Amino acid sequence: MVPNSNRGTYPNYRILRTKHDPKIEIENHKTWRMVNVERSILEAFAYSTKIGYQTALTAARSALVEEKTTEDKLHKAAKRLDLWPLMTRHWEAITTK
Helix, strand or coil, X not given: CEECCCCCCCCCCCCCEECCCCCCCEEECCCCEXXXXXXXXXXHHHCHHHHCHHHHHHHHHHHHHCCCCCHHHHHHXXXXXXXXXXXXXXXXXXXXX
């Protein structure tokens, strides 16, 4: 995933240009960075036209059931990434057991 302003090409990788801040909800490891569970779920919904709504919904429900994240963490991450307006449409489907 790269910022929307980055127009470079990466021949060996499939990239996704995102308008969301690439520094929010990121785990830093020594030489690489990785998005955390909450951001990956939220962006699955943001890019559901590419990923698939059912895939995003399954991922969100699985993460909650397996206790990899909580509803509170998802809510806070959505607010930080300015994705809460999008998530309000899907919130009931995600949290219904």
